[in-house]
Amino acid sequence: MHYGIIGFPLSHSFSEKYFTNKFQTEGILGCDFKLFPIKEISELPELLKTNILSGFSVTIPYKEKILNFLDDIDETAQKIGAVNCVKVDYDAVNKPFLIGYNTDIFGFSMSIKPFLASQHERALILGTGGASKAVKYVLDELGIQSTFVSRLPQISNCASYEMLNKNAIKNNLLIINTTPVGMFPHTFEKPNIPYEFLTKQHLLFDLIYNPVETEFLKEGKKYGTLVENGMNMLALQAEKAWEIWNAQ
Template structure:
């Protein structure tokens, strides 16, 4: 890490004033004494602005990617690493020494490390709420850990997807891991939550919410009321942020 150089990092997304990443990395640079490093939000209304408003930024070294651009940014990249290619979604971009843009996905390792201490033998089946870019990384991680899964969607298509209306007591009893990959419940809209039949939850269930603000979403609190184990997305974000940092500072 060349701390003497001006280096700019940032978060690509839409409506991201809440940005975990900016606060996390600003504090990290302060602690490390990297006064010339800066982390900014690239809050753009459309991915078409990516080349002019993001890539042209002087001293740009690395980018994190969040909703809704984890898939949309891919056509603008020169290369994807193996994991990002398999998933079809990117949350980290490195500007290489040759000036190329290479995409990675650190959501996988962040989710895996964060959820694994809570997984028990009976957690064999999972429901993934939402079908966006983040959900693809979650599905990949579950597959790696031999947990069968289904996506829950408002407009399901194919065998791997099920509608919210079809979440019966039987389905909920079988799928004891439920992961919220939707933005429902994120601050300031803290009263919102995914429409699942919470009355069928039990102490056998594990509910994981990718949201970290608020700390306890309605989704998680409804699970907690039924005795379920709950976990928010804060630790996952910390882990994936550190993985991004490693990628940005690799010599390649």
């Protein structure tokens, strides 16, 4: 059985290492997991002709673009408009049938819940890409009000980074980075927010897991802020994907 991940670039990805280790430690035979760094999502059909995959993960920048290539989509993934997990079935003539799911929802929900406290009533979601949609869905389910933040605020309920003043930080004690800013290899970058207004009441959650501690999280720790990276989320969503790929 062959699995993999599509995205571009993939130099930051731990998925191959995660699944290879899983196969070895759990004694799962006859399975492998590969990186497929495709520069355009249009390369996917050709990729599937030359690689007989049972399932694959989807990462930046294709979590929304993948929708046009699916034959079916899970109801929740359809609702939020983002897919990060694809199960591949084959018909009698070996034509692939792609079914899209979103396991980021499960991964984010389970990884952030242990850190939430009563003061985390409002949140800022940095970024408006595919991952941000899963985050928004989870926050809505938890009853946490949220506002997107983008360099180019073109959607409703979205602020610009220039609008993040002291009051904005004070009134949103949960700040989640869903952008790739600070991700390997650009580890010295960080989202442009006024960190000096952070407090011990804040929680910073970074979906990035490579590096383990981003500049975003380092800035938070300077002010005694509770911080968490995306490593646990990665593991949780990966296990959910494995469950989906192997469901009958």
